[in-house]
Amino acid sequence: DTAVSQTPKYLVTQMGNDKSIKCEQNLGHDTMYWYKQDSKKFLKIMFSYNNKELIINETVPNRFSPKSPDKAHLNLHINSLELGDSAVYFCASSQNRGSGNTIYFGEGSWLTVV
Amino acid sequence: GEDVEQSLFLSVREGDSSVINCTYTDSSSTYLYWYKQEPGAGLQLLTYIFSNMDMKQDQRLTVLLNKKDKHLSLRIADTQTGDSAIYFCAETSYSSASKIIFGSGTRLSIRP
Numbered sequence: 001d002t003a004v005s006q007t008p009k010y011l012v013t014q015m016g017n018d019k020s021i022k023c024e025q026n027l028g029h030d031t032m033y034w035y036k037q038d039s040k041k042f043l044k045i046m047f048s049y050n051n052k053e054l055i056i057n058e059t060v061p062n063r064f065s066p067k068s069p070d071k072a073h074l075n076l077h078i079n080s081l082e083l084g085d086s087a088v089y090f091c092a093s094s095q096n097r098g099s100g101n102t103i104y105f106g107e108g109s110w111l112t113v114v
Numbered sequence: 115g116e117d118v119e120q121s122l123f124l125s126v127r128e129g130d131s132s133v134i135n136c137t138y139t140d141s142s143s144t145y146l147y148w149y150k151q152e153p154g155a156g157l158q159l160l161t162y163i164f165s166n167m168d169m170k171q172d173q174r175l176t177v178l179l180n181k182k183d184k185h186l187s188l189r190i191a192d193t194q195t196g197d198s199a200i201y202f203c204a205e206t207s208y209s210s211a212s213k214i215i216f217g218s219g220t221r222l223s224i225r226p
């Protein structure tokens with residue numbers, strides 16, 4: 001019954017590795033997002049997709065590549081992981097762009113790069 | 115660019131009211147939100163207000179919006195230990211498309 005689910009919840013990996021975080025929403029929403037929360041708890045948007053189309057791409061290194069195979073899924077692939085990539089990554093979805101009452105977040109994926 | 119600011123910490127005695135304040139810069143903001151994040155957990159949408167409203171009440175929560183001053187507040191009545199969390203103010207607007215801009219979060223701690 002989870003509305004926005006992300007896997008894995010915890011990920012510890014070595015520098016230089018490539019890893020993916022998967023996100024799925026079962027709410028029938030059109031828009032999905034990836035947010036990064038750093039150690040100071042600051043939340044910054046990374047990407048947004050609307051119906052599988054990239055609509056927001058903030059200043060994020062090219063090592064981060066989102067993939068949306070369909071509108072219910074938005075996966076985040078990270079190449080050549082660096083120590084500074086350690087953070088919590090949140091997936092979210094909404095019915096419409098910026099809709100007030102339908103923005104839901106996943107539980108987060110805690111990434112630690114060692 | 116758009117900016118949302120909040121104070122980082124607030125300490126309140128159990129049973130008192132908590133008031134968490136937020137200011138924003140985007141004059142075209144349409145929706146303003148309050149999210150709650152408990153330790154080790156995700157973000158829970160508490161409430162939101164549309165920019166043409168000035169107040170919204172939902173049980174123990176009261177949101178006040180002063181659009182002229184671009185000031186948003188969240189009042190929690192009868193604060194309980196379970197209210198300990200980080201509270202994020204956020205906003206979005208037609209001009210920012212799908213971006214939801216978050217404040218830095220206010221860590222609310224409850225003392226007995």
